[in-house]
Amino acid sequence: xxxxxxxxxxxxxxxxxxxxxxxxxxxxxxxxxxxxxxxxxxxxxxxxxxxxxxxxxxxxxxxxxxxxxxxxxxxxxxxxxxxxxxxxxxxxxxxxxxxxxxxxxxxxxxxxxxxxxxxxxxxxxxxxxxxxxxxxxxxxxxxxxxxxxxxxxxxxxxxxxxxxxxxxxxxxxxxxxxxxxxxxxxxxxxxxxxxxxxxxxxxxxxxxxxxxxxxxxxxxxxxxxxxxxxxxxxxxxxxxxxxxxxxxxxxxxxxxxxxxxxxxxxxxxxxxxxxxxxxxxxxxxxxxxxxxxxxxxxxxxxxxxxxxxxxxxxxxxxxxxxxxxxxxxxxxxxxxxxxxxxxxxxxxxxxxxxxxxxxxxxxxxxxxxxxxxxxxxxxxxxxxxxxxxxxxxxxxxxxxxxxxxxxxxxxxxxxxxxxxxxxxxxxxxxxxxxxxxxxxxxxxxxxxxxxxxxxxxxxxxxxxxxxxxxxxxxxxxxxxxxxxxxxxxxxxxxxxxxxxxxxxxxxxxxxxxxxxxxxxxxxxxxxxxxxxxxxxxxxxxxxxxxxxxxxxxxxxxxxxxxxxxxxxxxxxxxxxxxxxxxxxxxxxxxxxxxxxxxxxxxxxxxxxxxxxxxxxxxxxxxxxxxxxxxxxxxxxx
Amino acid sequence: xxxxxxxxxxxxxxxxxxxxxxxxxxxxxxxxxxxxxxxxxxxxxxxxxxxxxxxxxxxxxxxxxxxxxxxxxxxxxxxxxxxxxxxxxxxxxxxxxxxxxxxxxxxxxxxxxxxxxxxxxxxxxxxxxxxxxxxxxxxxxxxxxxxxxxxxxxxxxxxxxxxxxxxxxxxxxxxxxxxxxxxxxxxxxxxxxxxxxxxxxxxxxxxxxxxxxxxxxxxxxxxxxxxxxxxxxxxxxxxxxxxxxxxxx
Numbered sequence: 001x002x003x004x005x006x007x008x009x010x011x012x013x014x015x016x017x018x019x020x021x022x023x024x025x026x027x028x029x030x031x032x033x034x035x036x037x038x039x040x041x042x043x044x045x046x047x048x049x050x051x052x053x054x055x056x057x058x059x060x061x062x063x064x065x066x067x068x069x070x071x072x073x074x075x076x077x078x079x080x081x082x083x084x085x086x087x088x089x090x091x092x093x094x095x096x097x098x099x100x101x102x103x104x105x106x107x108x109x110x111x112x113x114x115x116x117x118x119x120x121x122x123x124x125x126x127x128x129x130x131x132x133x134x135x136x137x138x139x140x141x142x143x144x145x146x147x148x149x150x151x152x153x154x155x156x157x158x159x160x161x162x163x164x165x166x167x168x169x170x171x172x173x174x175x176x177x178x179x180x181x182x183x184x185x186x187x188x189x190x191x192x193x194x195x196x197x198x199x200x201x202x203x204x205x206x207x208x209x210x211x212x213x214x215x216x217x218x219x220x221x222x223x224x225x226x227x228x229x230x231x232x233x234x235x236x237x238x239x240x241x242x243x244x245x246x247x248x249x250x251x252x253x254x255x256x257x258x259x260x261x262x263x264x265x266x267x268x269x270x271x272x273x274x275x276x277x278x279x280x281x282x283x284x285x286x287x288x289x290x291x292x293x294x295x296x297x298x299x300x301x302x303x304x305x306x307x308x309x310x311x312x313x314x315x316x317x318x319x320x321x322x323x324x325x326x327x328x329x330x331x332x333x334x335x336x337x338x339x340x341x342x343x344x345x346x347x348x349x350x351x352x353x354x355x356x357x358x359x360x361x362x363x364x365x366x367x368x369x370x371x372x373x374x375x376x377x378x379x380x381x382x383x384x385x386x387x388x389x390x391x392x393x394x395x396x397x398x399x400x401x402x403x404x405x406x407x408x409x410x411x412x413x414x415x416x417x418x419x420x421x422x423x424x425x426x427x428x429x430x431x432x433x434x435x436x437x438x439x440x441x442x443x444x445x446x447x448x449x450x451x452x453x454x455x456x457x458x459x460x461x462x463x464x465x466x467x468x469x470x471x472x473x474x475x476x477x478x479x480x481x482x483x484x485x486x487x488x489x490x491x492x493x494x495x496x497x498x499x500x501x502x503x504x505x506x507x508x509x510x511x512x513x514x515x516x517x518x519x520x521x522x523x524x525x526x527x528x529x530x531x532x533x534x535x536x537x538x539x540x541x542x543x544x545x546x547x548x549x550x551x552x553x554x555x556x557x558x559x560x561x562x563x564x565x566x567x568x569x570x571x572x573x574x575x576x577x578x579x580x581x582x583x584x585x586x587x588x589x590x591x592x593x594x595x596x597x598x599x600x601x602x603x604x605x606x607x608x609x610x611x612x613x614x615x616x617x618x619x620x621x622x623x624x625x626x627x628x629x630x631x632x633x634x635x636x637x
Numbered sequence: 638x639x640x641x642x643x644x645x646x647x648x649x650x651x652x653x654x655x656x657x658x659x660x661x662x663x664x665x666x667x668x669x670x671x672x673x674x675x676x677x678x679x680x681x682x683x684x685x686x687x688x689x690x691x692x693x694x695x696x697x698x699x700x701x702x703x704x705x706x707x708x709x710x711x712x713x714x715x716x717x718x719x720x721x722x723x724x725x726x727x728x729x730x731x732x733x734x735x736x737x738x739x740x741x742x743x744x745x746x747x748x749x750x751x752x753x754x755x756x757x758x759x760x761x762x763x764x765x766x767x768x769x770x771x772x773x774x775x776x777x778x779x780x781x782x783x784x785x786x787x788x789x790x791x792x793x794x795x796x797x798x799x800x801x802x803x804x805x806x807x808x809x810x811x812x813x814x815x816x817x818x819x820x821x822x823x824x825x826x827x828x829x830x831x832x833x834x835x836x837x838x839x840x841x842x843x844x845x846x847x848x849x850x851x852x853x854x855x856x857x858x859x860x861x862x863x864x865x866x867x868x869x870x871x872x873x874x875x876x877x878x879x880x881x882x883x884x885x886x
Contacts, residue, residue: 051771066692067758069798070700086778122774129774131767131827133791140781159791164699168794172766179762187755210747239694274665278672279696380698383715383722384669449771497682499675543682548649549690549748552682 001256001609003622006410007111012628013093016115019411020454024461031056033465036456037204037219039191039246041068041174043167043441044424045225047448050173053182055453060217061174061183062206064190064241064554069171072227072239073444076163077284077377078147079155080127080441082120087144091152093117098629100439103149103329104404104432105581105597106631107262107605109624111411112429119446124156126449130169134158147437148285149329149636155438160284160376166441170448190554192485193478194222194250194420201420202468205478207486209554212546214483216475218468220460221419223452224250225444228403228425230263232562232569233514234506236400237269237282243558244565247407247426255415256607256620258428259405260565261573264435264582265515266401267293267333270384270394271353280399281384283356284377285437288326290361290370291394293317293333295354299344305355305393316340316354324636331434331582331595332636334398338515339593347395357393398515402440404431404582405572408607408622412455413447416607421456423447428605433581486546489556494539498555501536505529505559505566513570518586522574526567533563568608568617575619578602599631638664638730642677644689645737647746654746656735666726670713671696671703673725691750698722698862701797704804705750706737711801711860719799719862739800741809743847754800756846757814763842764835765818767827780826793821795863805860808849813857815843816873817865823876833880840877 008015008022026034034057038049041063049061063071083096096117101108124142128134134156135143144153158165177183186206193205195216203218229244230236251257268283294315296308316336321328328336337354340346347353362370367390371378378389385395406428407415413429415422424444431439512525536559544550579588579595580602588596604621611617640661647654661677668676671693678688694702698719705720707713713723728734736750744752782790794817802813819836822828828835851870858867 047771054770065694065700065702066754067798069758070694070702072695072700075695075697075699084777122772124777125774126769126771128777128780129767129769129827131790131822131825133787133794133821133825134777135791136782136784136787138784140783141778158794161699161791161795164797165791165794172761173769173771175758175761176766176768178758185758187758239700240696241694273667276665276668276672276676278669278675281697379717380722383698383718383724386667386724386726453771497679499679541682543685544687549751551690552688 001416001607001620003256003408003416003607003620004410005109005622006412007109008411012110012114015111016118023455023458026457026461028056030465032058034058034460035060035219035466036221036223037217038062038223038225039204040071040225040227040426041171042071042073042225042227042424043170043444044448045223046071046167046170046174047445048223048225048423048452049183050170050177051449051453052456053177059177059183060186060219062186062189062191064188064209066187068174068185068187069168071167072242073167073441074164075239076441077160077282078286079145079157079162079438080123080166081147081154081438082124082156082442083117083154084121084124086142087153089152091154095152096120096154099150100430100436101432101629102634103436104434105595105634106432106603106626107580107624108430108432110626110628115451116430116443116446119450120442122450123442123445127166127169130173132158132165132169145286146289146327148288148327148333149436157286160286160374163441166445170445191246192249192482192557194253195474195478196253196417197468197472197474200418203470203475205475205482207482210549212548212550214479216470216479218470218475220463220465221421221456223421223423224407224426225423225448226426228406229565230400230403232505232566233400233509234502235272235277235280235510237266237280240279243561245558245561247422248561248565250407250415250417250420252610253417254610255417255420256408256609257405257568258408258605258607259572260569260608261576261583262404262433262581263400264330264402264404265334265398266330267337267398268356268396269399269401270381271348271397281380282399282401283381283394283396285330287356287374287377290365290373291326291356291358292360293326293337293354293356295340295345295347297345301345305347314340314345321636328636329434329436334515335584337398353395353397355393356396358389359393362390402435404428404433404435408605412458413452414459419459421452423452433583485557486553489540489542489553489560490546492538492540492542494541496539497541498552498559501532501540502559502562504532505563508532509566513573516584516586517573519574522570525570526574529563529567529570536560536563572606572608576602576606597633603631638666638725638728640664640728640731641733643733643735646689646749649748650745664725666724668725669696669721670707670723670725671721689750690748693721696721699797701799704739704752704799704801706739706804708735711739711804712862717862717864739804741803743809743811744800744803756848757798757800759846760811760815760839760842761818764831764838767822768831782825786824790821790824793817793824793865793869796865797863799862801860801862802857803848805856806849807854807856808852810851811843811848812851812870812873813861813865813867815839816869819876820869820872823872832876833883836873836876836880837884
């Protein structure tokens with residue numbers, strides 16, 4: 001596997017200009033002859049599909065939901081970063097770039113992150129022009145707030161529904177193109193395989209989730225914007241349908257998978273309440289602007305929070321990280337909460353929770369202001385827990401939220417498979433080992449609105465359009481294989497449900513490869529996962545038939561892939577013998593319990609190459625070269 | 638707690654459906670309604686029966702996928718709440734619960750509790766956008782929008798497109814859904830240029846999609862999980878009147 005990131009030469013600030021200038025273009029009159037397949041309709045997918053169609057390309061867009069508007073970007077709450085420096089508080093492209101590289105614990109590519117920071121301002125301009133109702137000050141100017149890992153206010157927001165409003169902006173742009181006939185939309189359609197012809201991505205095989213029909217679509221390029229793999233942990237803040245199938249099947253067709261062990265555990269989620277739990281709900285990081293995180297100083301303290309006097313409370317983030325306080329980055333805040341709970345000082349029946357307290361903010365700003373800022377989040381918390389966060393502090397605990405790893409892409413966002421482009425959370429490119437808050441929306445939209453539409457032409461211009469049609473034998477092969485897999489799952493008729501296997505896998509992943517990982521725990525997981533997988537293929541019970549809407553079958557396919565992918569994630573975690581960002585190996589920590597990087601041996605991205613069923617994948621390295629920032633130990637003290 | 642469920646079962650769009658009775662025993666009151674259905678489905682699969690199909694995804698009240706009518710009320714008894722955010726603590730032990738899909742001609746049943754809502758997408762296609770190509774925008778702060786206006790536009794924009802308004806309306810009207818998008822964009826300066834064409838096209842598409850008319854029952858507002866106000870329907874009517882007079886000129 002050749003890993004050429006194709007980063008343009010020259011000074012950091014001029015690389016993106018240079019790349020755009022050097023890129024080949026497609027003549028406007030020829031664009032409609034090229035067909036581009038876009039899978040996924042979240043921020044990255046919808047914005048890419050709409051923009052490519054605006055440019056004149058023929059686009060086919062696919063999503064598993066009943067409407068493109070429901071992709072899980074919609075659930076992002078807090079905001080989107082941009083280096084506008086409207087508050088005049090010292091922000092700049094350089095600072096957003098540096099904060100993001102540092103936040104990612106120096107495990108991302110300089111050139112990509114710098115480009116992201118450069119584009120960030122245009123994203124806000126574009127979204128405002130679409131009518132996204134961002135929060136405003138009384139004079140009519142855009143309002144900003146702070147997020148973790150930054151000391152400037154650069155986060156734009158629309159109440160607690162920023163992701164929803166940005167997605168609706170992209171969705172509306174997409175629907176406009178569908179109405180114009182430039183995008184053909186396929187909802188309730190799940191991609192089950194990537195089709196390669198002569199080594200290049202030329203189409204996909206899909207299952208119609210209403211009729212069960214398996215068919216293929218051919219194109220000149222394939223774009224995957226299918227999100228992350230957080231649901232490998234079963235419980236996460238992802239939507240129930242989020243899955244790794246598209247990127248996993250692409251990996252099995254030759255796309256390199258980078259840094260799967262980089263998973264983000266978000267510190268402020270509503271704690272698990274029982275075995276029946278189907279998902280975890282995030283409480284936006286923006287709450288840490290005004291909420292103070294604390295735990296009791298005493299072990300096994302069963303008093304209600306109101307009964308714990310001030311002197312017996314440990315505001316551990318403020319104590320440990322005085323300069324960032326409650327706005328320390330996510331990985332650090334999560335580990336600090338875990339530490340307090342491991343120490344026996346956790347809140348709630350199971351002791352797995354810490355408090356997020358708004359009493360001071362309510363006293364200082366009044367309940368009305370707090371309601372205006374976070375009303376929908378407080379409402380959601382009250383719905384789920386039956387407790388009133390205006391009266392008593394929220395109980396929160398870390399949960400799997402985002403995955404920084406993903407398919408490896410070069411500077412043009414193309415994977416190791418020619419013609420296969422990967423955007424948003426599905427790729428690995430910008431967040432290193434830990435993503436900062438409000439940066440996922442920024443990256444998804446940068447990829448979809450601005451980067452891919454500029455880079456894909458360079459690939460297409462070298463091709464004869466429409467050279468491959470679905471009558472090619474490779475499509476028949478993929479359809480047969482997909483159909484056989486479906487038949488196999490339906491025929492096992494064992495004793496355990498798909499969810500039962502998924503929960504078992506999730507427990508192993510969380511316990512052995514969650515917030516803290518050790519050689520022993522990872523080896524345990526590497527032994528257990530193949531056992532679960534083997535049992536799945538002997539003992540799973542999938543209800544119904546293929547030729548109908550069959551949610552049990554949909555889940556089975558996704559869980560089957562998670563049972564393979566989980567092993568790769570663990571293997572990557574085992575091989576990365578250092579701690580960095582969201583990847584915390586207990587063997588590698590400082591005396592104070594902070595992550596200890598090993599820049600000498602691990603300043604690289606690990607890229608895994610599939611070798612076939614039952615064979616150990618090969619680990620390649622893309623060295624990370626820092627020419628502009630100094631590799632420093634991350635400190636938020 | 639133990640419950641008796643009466644659930645609408647329908648194999649597909651062409652076959653007739655019927656209510657089927659299920660007993661749901663040992664349900665934890667802290668479960669969400671959908672988690673309760675997950676448990677029921679797990680037990681059905683174990684028994685070799687077909688599980689109940691229902692749409693759901695984010696399970697945090699924002700994607701708009703979940704769409705159950707519970708005891709005759711879209712999204713169930715709690716105000717301002719989607720089914721996925723409804724918890725079993727709001728039901729009594731031994732209660733009988735009737736679960737049906739959205740009922741509307743424009744939303745045909747696909748299977749059990751799953752309906753097709755593409756009509757909403759087609760309404761948006763006909764005008765629910767600002768026609769701005771990527772890259773054309775000027776600096777964001779050159780468009781000033783007063784906080785009150787922005788807040789009001791946000792109130793309208795909060796619509797999650799679930800369709801509860803249609804399911805609740807005795808006429809299966811989509812007025813609240815359409816009004817929310819028309820108002821969101823009409824309130825903001827960015828939406829001015831296309832506002833007349835937008836409202837005319839969206840209302841016409843709505844009429845062509847088999848939705849009924851509004852006769853001011855306000856059931857839509859009561860059922861809306863985002864508590865979107867019927868005031869926006871008044872705003873849309875005003876926009877529509879204005880646009881149709883101008884169109885005739």
